[in-house]
Amino acid sequence: MxxxxxxxxxxxxxxxxxILSFSIYLFFAGHNSPxxxxxxxxxxxxxxxxxxxxxxxxxxKRVLPFDYSTLIATGLLIALLTGFNGLLFxxxxxxxxxxxxxxxxxxxxxxxTALPFDLGVFIVVVAITLLIILTIxxxxx
Amino acid sequence: xxxxxxxLPVLIxxxxxxxxxxxxNFSTIQRTISGLAAFILLFSSVFLTYHVYQxxxxxxxxxxxxxxxxxxxVADLFAGLMTILSGIVGVACLFFAYKTIHKDREKFYFxxxxxxxxxxxxxxxxxxxxxxxxxxxxxxxxxxxxLIVMGGTKYQLRESFKxxxxxxxxxxxxxxxxxxxxxxxxxxxxxxxxxRIAEAEQTGVFNVVAILLLIVFAMKAALFPLYxxxxxxxxxxxxxxxxxxxxxxxxxxxxxxxxxxxxVFIHNIDFTHSVILFLAxxxxxxxxxxxxxxxxxxxxxxxxxxxxxxxxxxxxxxxTPYAIAGAIFYIAHDMIVKTSLFLYAGxxxxxxxxxxxxxxxxxxxxxxxxxxxxxxxxxxxxxxPPLSGFFGKFAMxxxxxxxxxxxxxxxxxxxxxxxxxxxxxxxxxxxxxxxKIENDKDNPVKIMPLLLPIIPLAALTIAMGVFxxxxxxxxxxxxxxxxxxxxxxxSVFKE
Numbered sequence: 001m002x003x004x005x006x007x008x009x010x011x012x013x014x015x016x017x018x019i020l021s022f023s024i025y026l027f028f029a030g031h032n033s034p035x036x037x038x039x040x041x042x043x044x045x046x047x048x049x050x051x052x053x054x055x056x057x058x059x060x061k062r063v064l065p066f067d068y069s070t071l072i073a074t075g076l077l078i079a080l081l082t083g084f085n086g087l088l089f090x091x092x093x094x095x096x097x098x099x100x101x102x103x104x105x106x107x108x109x110x111x112x113t114a115l116p117f118d119l120g121v122f123i124v125v126v127a128i129t130l131l132i133i134l135t136i137x138x139x140x141x
Numbered sequence: 142x143x144x145x146x147x148x149l150p151v152l153i154x155x156x157x158x159x160x161x162x163x164x165x166n167f168s169t170i171q172r173t174i175s176g177l178a179a180f181i182l183l184f185s186s187v188f189l190t191y192h193v194y195q196x197x198x199x200x201x202x203x204x205x206x207x208x209x210x211x212x213x214x215v216a217d218l219f220a221g222l223m224t225i226l227s228g229i230v231g232v233a234c235l236f237f238a239y240k241t242i243h244k245d246r247e248k249f250y251f252x253x254x255x256x257x258x259x260x261x262x263x264x265x266x267x268x269x270x271x272x273x274x275x276x277x278x279x280x281x282x283x284x285x286x287x288l289i290v291m292g293g294t295k296y297q298l299r300e301s302f303k304x305x306x307x308x309x310x311x312x313x314x315x316x317x318x319x320x321x322x323x324x325x326x327x328x329x330x331x332x333x334x335x336x337r338i339a340e341a342e343q344t345g346v347f348n349v350v351a352i353l354l355l356i357v358f359a360m361k362a363a364l365f366p367l368y369x370x371x372x373x374x375x376x377x378x379x380x381x382x383x384x385x386x387x388x389x390x391x392x393x394x395x396x397x398x399x400x401x402x403x404x405v406f407i408h409n410i411d412f413t414h415s416v417i418l419f420l421a422x423x424x425x426x427x428x429x430x431x432x433x434x435x436x437x438x439x440x441x442x443x444x445x446x447x448x449x450x451x452x453x454x455x456x457x458x459x460x461t462p463y464a465i466a467g468a469i470f471y472i473a474h475d476m477i478v479k480t481s482l483f484l485y486a487g488x489x490x491x492x493x494x495x496x497x498x499x500x501x502x503x504x505x506x507x508x509x510x511x512x513x514x515x516x517x518x519x520x521x522x523x524x525x526p527p528l529s530g531f532f533g534k535f536a537m538x539x540x541x542x543x544x545x546x547x548x549x550x551x552x553x554x555x556x557x558x559x560x561x562x563x564x565x566x567x568x569x570x571x572x573x574x575x576x577k578i579e580n581d582k583d584n585p586v587k588i589m590p591l592l593l594p595i596i597p598l599a600a601l602t603i604a605m606g607v608f609x610x611x612x613x614x615x616x617x618x619x620x621x622x623x624x625x626x627x628x629x630x631x632s633v634f635k636e
Contacts, residue, residue: 069250073162080156086205093148094204 005054012054019047030118032110037118041125048126049133057137068134071127079120082113146192147201147216149185150224150263153178154231158256168247172239175252179235182259183228190221198622198632200269208269208633209333215269217629218619219469223266223396226476229601230388231259236594237484238381241491246291246379254291258284258385265393269633271322272329274397275315278361282308285390288382289374297377304374311360318353325350332633334405335626343408351406351413355398355420362394363447364454365423372431372443380487383439387446388480392472395453402457403465403623410460418458422552425451429559438486438496438571441563442479445522448556449475455553456537459544465620467536470613474529474605478522481598485515488591489571498567503576511588512572514599519568521602523561529605532613 023043030036052060086095098112157178164170193199193216203212216224235255242251261281268274286308290301323329325346326337338347356367363371371391375383398417406413428448432441453475456468486496488511493501505512521528524535534557541550605612622628 069165070163073159076159076162077156080152080159087145091205092202093145093152096204 008054012050016047016051019050020044023047027118027122028115031112031114037121038125040118041122042129044122045126045129048130052134052137057134066127068127068131072124072131075120075123075125075127077120078123079117082117082120085113144199144201144216146185146189147199147214147267148203150182150189150228151214151260151267153182153185154256154259154263157182158253158260161253161256162250165248165250165253168244171247171252175235175256176239178256179228179232182263183225183232186221186224186228186263189216190218190225192216193218193221198628200632200635209328209330212273213269213330213332213633214267215331215629215633216267217632218615218622219396219399220266222469222473222615222619223392224263226392226473227259227262227266227389229598230385230476230480231255233480233484233594233598234381234385234388237384237487237591238379240590241381241487242379243292249291251288251291254284254287255385258288258389260284262389262393266396269332270330271334271401272319274400275312275319278315278393278397279312281390281393282312285386289378289386291382292379294377300374300377304370307360307370311357314353314360315357318350318357321346321350321353330633331400331404332630335630338405338408347406348409348412351402351409352416354401354406355413355416358394358397358401359420360394362391362398362450362454363424364394364420364450365427365447368424368428368447371447372435372440375443375446376437376439380483380490384480384483384487387442387483388476391446391450392476395450395472398454399457399468399623404626404629407626414458414460417454418546418549421451421455421458422549423451424448424454425556426552429556429563432563433559436498438489438498438501438567439483440496441498441567442482442486445482445560445563446479448560449479449522451556452534452537452553455541455549456533458549459537459540459546460624461540461544462617462620462624463543464537464540465623466613466616467533467540469533469616469619470536470609471530471533473612473616474521474533474602477598477601477605478518478530481518481595481602482515482522484591484595484598485511485518488588488595491591492586492588498570501571502574503572505572506576508588511592512568514592514595515572516568517599518602519564520561521606523564524557525561527606527609529602529609531606532609536613 023040026035026043027037027040030040048064083094086092096112096114098110100108101111103109157174161171161174164174198215198217201214202208203214206212238251258281261277261284264277264280265274268277286301286305289304290297319329322334326334326341328334328337360367375386402413402417425448428444428451431444432448435441435444453468453472456464456471489501489504490496492504492508495501517528521530524530534553538550538553541553
């Protein structure tokens with residue numbers, strides 16, 4: 001019997017966008033207000049898992065052709081390397097710097113070195129969550 | 142202040158581990174990077190310790206947040222010595238792993254997790270804050286879960302499940318103890334804790350927390366009666382992994398006990414340190430009974446680990462500079478000798494295909510070098526002068542006699558004798574007698590590459606015995622630094 005997934009597919013297409021954009025909002029909201037790399041990463045992973053659930057593994061693998069274990073390493077490396085930037089200015093490991101910049105369109109923005117660190121965390125969380133869940137899912141078949 | 146050197150023994154293996162993940166399918170690249178990283182790590186630890194020896198205790202305030210609010214890393218002489226030892230053990234086991242680890246295991250991230258394990262171990266040595274001790278314990282344990290189960294044989298899966306369960310339980314207990322401690326003192330920084338507990342009224346609650354922490358660390362260090370997980374779980378994994386576990390992991394627990402009971406909980410010594418003394422005696426005795434009863438090379442070594450943790454704790458429990466110096470000397474000796482003994486077990490297993498003593502025999506004829514090297518390490522473990530095991534034990538026994546603790550002295554002497562018995566029994570069964578494997582003589586297994594990482598360890602054992610004088614005076618300095626918490630506290634709160 002062929003099951004009809006029309007409802008699920010339609011809703012997923014819309015909801016995934018909301019989840020993914022909210023996860024990016026959370027990521028940028030981080031370090032000063034609630035949010036950050038970890039929670040943003042979890043939310044993005046949950047959005048992607050929704051995609052995996054409603055469409056099948058193979059389709060999404062074609063869309064997202066990442067090797068998640070390499071992604072984990074990349075994220076870790078980004079986070080670690082931002083830790084070292086304090087050394088350039090003679091400060092201890094993991095020191096963070098911030099300043100305010102005028103950017104076109106966005107106006108005045110606070111740019112910090114905590115952001116790339118958070119990006120590293122974000123990538124690690126997304127990749128680990130997906131790797132764990134997909135490993136369990138593939139085990140089944 | 143920028144003392145990045147304090148953090149190098151933590152950062153180097155971390156970066157190396159991350160980079161190694163990228164090359165999981167390229168065996169040669171992995172080996173090159175990991176070999177280089179291991180030597181750089183050892184070198185950086187030596188450099189750090191030299192620095193500490195010259196300039197006194199070094200601290201690093203991560204992220205420029207000052208103590209007691211930020212995360213502090215503190216390198217005193219004891220921590221420095223421990224990172225050197227973990228570097229030595231790390232290099233030796235890595236080079237042994239090159240020759241013995243199966244290709245499949247290499248692909249399943251053996252090298253990255255090996256380095257993450259070292260990250261956790263060195264982090265636990267260098268952290269200046271008891272919560273980060275917990276964090277680095279977790280880093281170390283999670284890597285060890287993966288290494289211990291790697292390969293996935295039925296035996297490994299069964300035994301490592303127990304290992305995981307008991308360690309998760311211990312971690313939960315650790316967290317509870319930390320919550321207790323925080324609610325009592327409002328801080329988790331070692332130096333700050335030491336200050337506040339010294340000022341506080343010594344109520345029974347502090348004893349409760351002290352004993353809770355002791356239980357947690359005793360579980361990791363395999364003290365009586367919480368050692369039961371160790372012998373079987375160290376039996377399953379490949380030799381290189383068992384060797385680094387046997388050499389390093391229990392010593393991290395011992396280190397934590399030393400740190401907490403020389404810095405923080407030192408105001409009710411009558412109670413806490415007599416509990417530790419009792420545990421020391423019981424651990425020694427029960428451990429050696431296990432070693433005497435078993436007929437398997439690796440099982441005997443596992444029980445020897447337990448028994449010899451008892452010696453180290455005994456030095457702490459006596460709580461005089463001389464006894465603690467002896468214990469520190471003993472830790473250094475034990476980490477080197479235990480690692481090499483596990484590696485011998487790996488070599489004989491490679492030759493004979495078994496670790497059962499009754500099935501081996503006559504190896505001395507075909508492999509004389511292996512036999513005599515083993516003999517050196519074996520009698521060093523038993524504490525025969527002039528090898529390294531003797532001096533630490535001697536100092537502790539003298540200190541015990543000075544204190545009038547005759548029972549523990551008697552037990553430790555008896556255990557020394559039984560250690561000698563069990564090691565010589567291995568020697569007789571494995572190396573004497575008639576070869577039990579046919580065609581042994583015509584085409585001996587090439588063991589020289591396997592012996593390469595062991596020979597430096599054996600040489601170190603001899604060197605520690607021959608140059609016991611300077612090394613012991615170094616241990617004495619460490620002991621005096623440990624017994625004078627004000628040095629540690631002042632280095633953390635400089636201003």
